[in-house]
Amino acid sequence: MIAGKPSTPTVGPELLSIRLVEVTAVVACAFGAAVLSWQFFRFIVVFPSATVLAGTLEIPLVLFGVVMLRLLRPARPPAMTWSAAAVVWGATAAAGCALLANRGLIGLWAKAAGTRFAADWSASLSAPLNEELLKLCGVIMIILAAPAAILGPLDGLIFGALVGLGFQATENVTYGLNSIIQAGATAPARAVIDSFTIRVGLTALGSHWTMTAIAGAGAGYLVARRRGAEHGSVLPAVACLGTAMAMHLIFDAPQIAQVIKVSLNLAIVIVVYLLLAHAYLSRARLALAERVSAGAISPHEADGLLSRRKRRQQRDQATAAERRMLSARQQSHLADVEREAA
């Protein structure tokens, strides 16, 4: 048999636009990383140990955060590649661009309203606008580059949280380094540890990951609307972005106890997550029930499909020969159900 000459794959406009988005995202991340390096490079020269310490302290936080946030998605976690991309966007593109944007806007506040007003309010009047939009761009980039990764508000919430986590980690490092200066460089390592303790021990649970999670859920509502899903709508998308900005404003506002700010943000993200997860699972169960009645999936298989543990049990009960096939079938069914549920 003579094999036909393989046809040269054509690059469709959709693939081309995805490539363009990917390249743009890489350039934005490189730009953000360059801005951060330019700003903080001298720290590694003058305070090498403290700078390494500031970076190292964030590694367990990021790893723990990524694992926990990916577990939030019912049935199965989001793709690792795009989860990592979200964290990297937050840590580089968003953080680097925010550094420039905030400096510009905070400078304007100081010039227009005076240094006292700026000291109290410029962060809370600048960061919600600049940082929430720049972080949200990361979620939008993933929506454009990987259309299957974010299908609805729950996916948006998780990817938003991952972007926020990356941003939070970079911000922790920069705050740690700046605290060296505020302590007159008398005890650089101690200043970094003190800053880390406050930012992780006291504020981490209500910081950037919560705000961007809500904004990301909003982006997810737009995706759901575009897919024609019943729950997709512009209004909740706008409300989510507004809520994220309000959360940020309150978080940075003076004269509100940290514990109140953190509790408020954490409570908002927990409530929104529970509502979205409940709705997601309801839709997923409905989709599964329809498949069972159509005979596309057995009731036994459907019963365990949405649970990581039950799927594993089903695979464990299968023979070695069946296992791979079962696993592939589970993934295929899950993909279909997720598309309807998201």
Place this chain on the structure above:
Amino acid sequence: MALLTAGWPLLDSAVANRQPLATGANVTVGSGPGSSGTVTVGPGWYVQPALSNPMQNFVLTKDGVVLDIRHVSLVDSFQMAFAWLGMRQVLSLTHPGSVLSEPAHTTTVHGRQALTGTISGLGLIGMGVIVPGPSREFAIAMVMLAPHGTSRALIQAARRILFSLTFSAPSR
């Protein structure tokens, strides 16, 4: 993204970063009574608002002379011993190539013990001054930098500001 990243800095750069200070104005830096220091400025000085934060530092300028008056929160009262080394390191961070001399003991016009030394290099001359706060849990670290050729009178005016430092009593 580009709008935020480039737009705000462009707008900011279009607005002058200097606001005049009245002769005899008091400039207070710190986190409240008991942890702040106040200097008194002479005629013709400006504050750079975009680089200043009353809780942390003020940047004052006059004819090319720059004063950075910074509140330093010491992690404990024993850290004062490392304050001069700290100032040297901060200078090498912000002005690589500058050289801060060994410290000499001196007193402010209000009789506060202080450390002072000269700064050289990079075509600049200047001085550093550190005044420990009454609690020794904070200090005011001040740096004056001026281009070579700055008039003696202007340098003296800048020195007068640095050595005018006083501390407010903690509120009861």
